[in-house]
Amino acid sequence: MKIIVIGSVAAGTSVAAKARRNDEEAEIVVYDQGKDISYSVCGIPYQIGGEVESIDQLTPRNAAWFKKRYEVSIFTEHKVTSIDNEKKQLEVLDLVIGDTKTDHYDILVFATGATPFTPPPFDQKEYDNVFQVRNIQDARDINAFSAEKQPKRVLIIGAGFIGLEMTEQLVHKGLEVTIIQMEDQVMPPMDADMTFRVEEQLRAKGVNLILSDTVKTIEGDSSVARVTTTGGITIETDMVILAAGVRPNTELAKEIGVAIGDSRAIAVNSKMQTNLPDVYAVGDVAESFSVITGKPIYRPLGSTANKMGRIAGDVITGGDLEHRGVLGTGIFRIFDLNVGQTGLTEKEARKEGFDVEILYNIKPDHAEYLGGKELTIKALADKKTGRILGAQIIGSGGVDKRIDVIATAITFKAKAEDLFHLDLAYAPPFATTKDPVLYTGMALDNALHGNPLLTPAALIERQNNGEKLQIIDTRSKKDFDKSNVKGAVHIPLGELRTRQAELDKSIPTITYCNKGVTGNAAQNVLLNHGFKEVYNLSGGNKNYQSYLKMLASKK
Template structure:
């Protein structure tokens, strides 16, 4: 059997390696038009920032290594021009010599990945406007900084790579501004969680301009000088990073008759097969589907690409592996802040028609008395009907990675919100609190879903007040906290006095209680409910979450 793979980054090399592990009988060839193979795209900002000084560490394997290790022939600098699916032939051009030749296949795997989304804007091709997609891009950025010392960098796009590049360039003592087309950075997150991230970044000296539509660059002598933004004066900079999203590299596959899905990526089944016989697609050029909803999605990640490649390599050589879908899990770090997400956002859950419970849980990663204690905000979304966890977002210090992986596992295996409390998670002061933030998240959700301890988010509170509902808001914090700031129109009744003030309220009143983060608010809620009050909510995330969302709305 002759296996030909087009593309040699995570998915293509993973497919080749798995196929070879399964059989020694196949002839395996990979065509790659670039000179780099099997590189870590997610590591590129860390090279630019100086954490990784050697680009070779991000490209540890070359064609020779694959030949010796797996007996896989990787031909770099070779671009596949056309494919005839009926004859099972390919026309290939050697980009160095210009020679064109024909090859044949029994099984074909598309692993062409993705490419930056770059509209036709005046000046976007300037020498100091870069994308960061492959190792050469990162090397070029580094060389440009060395050759033309830059004082100010401007980044178009506030997604994963854009934010990581902002940190990298800030670490190199540049002034950094991020322009984001949507209303907040990290559009994959819900807005109030992204607001925590954005506030942190501005506190670190990174300027952020949202709802910013770039219309072009003013340039001279081959160099961009300013970027033009709709509704704003031109913004000058010395270095520009274009990081406004990517799209699947599918043009050639489309010309041979491969079907694209609704996301614009190649449509595959759970065995990575396309609509054409003996043709497969893996990695960033292929469409995946949500493990929660079953709906198609496009979420290019190196981890997913490796998984898809392994499945294709197994299937081609007679194996039984099947793709189970993804949650779209992601994590990144901005200075000392970790940001992670998995599953559905609140916005997505509502779009798919779920009746949802939403909570914000603000807890330290380890006990307050232990060195390194840092707060994390966990937002969890659950389905009221099934009580299953649908999605989680976390912003915080150390330990975010551990918690998001627990939530990923829980969602993957269909855990209900109340199941989280029963997890026997590791505990010792250097690692966690006795009631880990994961357990607390389960407790809050279970109380809201099954025990009448309902939660109201800041967004819902503001929405219902604006609709004219009469809501009594009771602040149960101490005077010191109250003096630092309070919700307009709220009543101040410290928790220890609330029992003596119950007579002042009617038991059918709509009451929202709150503290700083939610714990004392829950205690007050319990007192009211146990005394016969029938319509009591605890404010999700307390005053801390309220003020973040309120400030965001003002902006």
């Protein structure tokens, strides 16, 4: 059996390695048009920024290493130009010497990855100071340009993972950074009320963030000197980084009739098989599917690519591994904040038809007397089943372990109540006695069973619709005078039992405090005194004021 893999980064090399572990007899050949193999794309911003000392640290293995360890032949700078799947043969161009050869296969694996999207008008002409961040050669080019030209101002197009990571690193290097983002928020896959906290962080660090805009015109001959946006803003720049997302490299696959999914990536089953016999697809060129909905999704991440490659290599050599889907779990750092996300966002859950309970949980990541800092968790549960559907977490520490715990819980179909019963590690340097994950489960379960939550968005919508509400601020007079919810009356929690007769039990009532805990206590008091419909404002006044600031910033 001869296996040919097209592509030698995370997914392609994983296919080859697993196939060899299972089968010593198979001939395994890998072709890649690039110079480097099995490198860390995600590490590139940190090497450009200087946190990783050498590019060599991102490319720990080469073709000779694979040949010696796995008896796998990897040919770099070799481009597969055409495939005849009926004859099971392909044409390969040696990009160094220009020769073409024909090779034959029994099994073909597409691990062709994805290509950075070049948005207009940058797609009209090549410029010597415009770069993308997708492979090791891109890093070499950016480093060489920076060393020679010493740029002071950089324009970044796009505010996803790569755009934000490059922003952080270039600001650390002392560059003046402008971001232009087509959507009205950074990190569009997340919910806007959470990413607004990232936007505040960017602006606090001196980043010029321009949302809901695109580049309309470019000035400069061989180099981009300045751009003008559709909104009429002119920006002078010394360097441009395009970080506007990626598109799967499906051209070769489409030429032989491989089916493409709705996401524009190759459609595969749980064994990484395409619609064609003996043809597989893995990594950033292939679709995955959602653990929650079962529907195909496209999540080009290195962790998923490695997993898909291992599964394909096993199946090809007689194994029974199957892909179990993904949650789209991701995390990134932006200056002082860590930002994690897993499962469905609020907008995705509603689009899928879920009736969701939404909790904003603001808690320290570990004991405050040991320097614990605030985490903001937005978590969703299905009102019908209680199942946790997703979470987004922002904070200066402890985000990674909380998002991973919740991702694990979602994978195993945990309900809100199950989070509370987890036996998580506790010591003051690492957690609080009631860990933010445990509190998330407890508060969501309470909300699903008689103590409903109300988000700032839902409250404002009901107010705008003219609904008669009574809103109770349970904090101190000092805090109330500093800022409060529109229409609120001030009744501290300690006075609520004796003053509850001042309120109308028949009117929908909202209680709140600063972050949510005292608001929940007040909610219980009123429910126990016969109030029919009482909500706790999720995340309290702090989250409410943040939401108002977000709305104001988008006008």
